[in-house]
Amino acid sequence: MFGPADLNAIVQRGPPMKPARSVVSSASDQISSPGQPPLGSSIDRRRWMQWTGATLGLAASSHGIVSSAKAAENIDPNRPLNxxxxxxxxxxxxNLAGVQSQNLTALCDVDENYLKDAGKRFPKAKLxxxxxxxxxxxxxxxGVVISTPDxxxxxxxxxxxxxxxxxxxEKxxxxxxxxxxxxxMAAKEAGVVTQMGTQIHAGANYRRVVEMxxxxxxxxxxxxxxxxxxxxxxxxLPEPQGEAPSNVDWDLWLGPAPKIAYTPGLHPASWRRYRAYGAGTLGDMGCHYVDLPFWALGLHLPSSIVADGPPPSDDYCPTGLKVRYHFDATDKHDELDLTWYDGDRSPKELEGISVPGSGVLFVGDKGMMIATYGDYTLLPKDKFADFKPAAPRIADSIGHHMEWMQAIRGxxxxxxxxxxxxxxxxxxxxxxxxxxxxxxxxxxASEMVCTGDEQATSLLSKNYREGWSVDAAAAANV
Incomplete structure (x- = not known):
């Protein structure tokens, strides 16, 4: 039977993340990797598919949490959500502002100063x-709203x-x-209502671009x-500098990441620049901007990816990347390439036209479109001078947070x-x-491997400090 150790092997089969400076070496702080197969191994896919086909088997007791089966309840639409x-x-x-109309029962933060400030705004919440x-x-x-580092x-x-x-x-x-x-797959099996915090998805301009x-x-x-x-x-990497300030629980901030001495600057904002905690500009902004072609074209997962930029690092995320994703043809779109640029690799001109500081350029066989968060331009301009878009058919959003809260109410x-x-x-x-x-x-995608590349396959996942693991299987069906 495919059990919890095998689940950990799938999600955690990557190599231990390279610890930064001043690693604490006590046994309790080491990265745990129960049941981990050899680097980049394919595991037993037949057992994996058989097991996931029967049940996701979340093993809720593994974290000492008992299911409250909230997803199956009919929630009174007239009461605030807890x-x-x-x-x-x-x-x-x-995000607090986005859900403040509800009953905020509990607030959590590793920084006591932030937590106390939020507690003053919501005095009934337990901290x-x-x-x-x-x-x-x-x-x-x-429900829970998650706004932590990645x-x-x-x-x-x-x-x-x-x-x-x-x-x-959050994204x-x-x-x-x-x-x-x-x-x-865990959310799908549990039947819970989910939403990723890409708030621009609720914007009217994205909807009009998708329609066109x-x-x-x-x-x-x-x-x-x-x-x-x-x-x-x-x-x-920034240099560690002694003890964390008394308001920050540094061990909790690190959580699943390798144990290191307190390093100023990572909290509260610069963590995005470092691989143990974030994924750089692409991880930060990709879910906002790649979202538009993903939605408009019905994209799913690429078949090949190639990137260049500054020399890679196991520790930090360089800026100035160019990444080409290739998507095979489906019943929703033709074969196509999507190319990402960030930082000083961002172009001033593409396909022979000047482009704004950030945006998306769609290239079709009848014209082109540049889209930003709030506007779009059809090209060539003379061809589309008299163009009038069809009446909107994607309804205006009631608000990104409200979509989630109303869906919880059915x-x-x-x-x-x-x-x-x-x-x-x-x-x-x-x-x-x-x-x-x-x-x-x-x-x-179906095997969750980079074909013939053990290093790349190992980087699809990671290991976790003891007590922070993600005990669920990456299901075979995509």
């Missing part, structure tokens, strides 16, 4: 530093799903490709360019649920893997 928010500053503060403790103790929750997304999400809770999680959905597959691309206004699309001028990059379906945002996240993160490897990768 919600918890994990991470209450920065994006967490915006926690450790979301694992919160999820064990809070038994009347309907490396906590999957550990927090899987524990919430095991408790039967609905989940709103990127997870820190690794395997985690995205795992929590997508799907209506064939520029014909069959064979190339897409996506670029972001910003650069969440680094060129070296009203509608969130457009960035994990069935959609999981493959989007996998795609984005495959670009970071390709850059680390420095060669073209052939991605076998």
């Amino acid at each position: 919600l918890a928010v994990i991470g209450v500053a920065n994006r967490g503060s915006a 926690y530093r450790d979301y694992r403790e919160m999820l064990r103790e809070e038994n009347d929750l309907d 490396h906590h997304h999957a550990p927090a999400t899987i524990r919430a799903i095991e408790k039967g809770l609905h989940v709103y999680c 990127p959905l997870t820190h690794t490709v395997a985690e995205a597959r795992a929590i997508r 691309i799907q209506d064939g206004v520029i014909g069959n699309v064979t190339r897409v360019h996506v670029w972001v001028g910003k650069g969440w990059g680094a060129t070296e 009203q509608g379906t969130p457009l960035c649920q994990f069935d959609y945002s999981g493959p989007l996240t996998e795609t984005v993160l495959l670009g970071t893997v390709a850059h680390q490897c420095g060669r073209e990768l052939k991605f076998n």
Whole structure:
């Protein structure tokens, strides 16, 4: 029987993440890797498929959390939802504002200063530093909002799903490709309502662009360019500097990541620049901008990925990447390439035309379209001078958070649920893997491997410190 050890092997089969400076060597702080197969091994796919076909088997007791079966309940549409928010500053503060109409039962943050400030705004909420403790103790929750650094997304999400809770999680959905597959299938099996925090998906302009691309206004699309001028990059690791301030529980902030001494700057913002916690500009902004062609063209997962840029690092995320994703033809789209650029690789001109600082360029056989968050331009301008778009058919959003909350009450379906945002996240993160490897990768989505490339396959997943694992299988069907 395919059991918990095998599940860990799938999600955690990668090599231990390279510890940064000042690694603590006590046994309790080492990376755990129960049941891990040899580097890059394919595991027994027949047993995997048989097991996942029967049940996802989340083994909720593995985290000491008993399912409350909230997903099966009919929630009174007239009562506020009981919600918890994990991470209450920065994006967490915006998410608090997005759900403040509900009953905020519990708030969690590793930074006591942020937590106390949020507690003043919501005095009825119980305050926690450790979301694992919160999820064990809070038994009347309907859902959880997760606004942590990326490396906590999957550990927090899987524990919430095991408790039967609905989940709103910030982008990127997870820190690794395997985690995205795992929590997508876990959520599907549990029947919980999910939403990834790509708030621009609720914008009116994205909806109009999707309609026009799907209506064939520029014909069959064979190339897409996506670029972001910003650069969440680094060129070296910051130096550890003694003890953490008293308001920050540094061990909890590290969570599943390797144990290192307190390093100023990682908290609260610069963590995105370092591989143990984030995925650079592509991980940060890819889910926003790649979202548009993903939606408009009905993309799923690429078959090959190649990237170039500054020399890769096991420790930090350089800026200035160029990544080409190839998507095979499906019944929704022709064979096409999508190319990503960030930082100083962002182009001033593409396909012979000047482009804005960030955006998406669709290239079709009848024309082109440049789209940004709030506007679009059809090209060549003289050809489309008299163009009038059809009447909108994708309804305006009631709000990204509200979509999720209303769906919990049985009203509608969130457009960035994990069935959609999981493959989007996998795609984005495959670009970071390709850059680390420095060669073209052939991605076998159904097997969750990079064909013939053990190093790349190992980088689809990672290991976790004891007590923080993600105990779920990345299912075989995609």
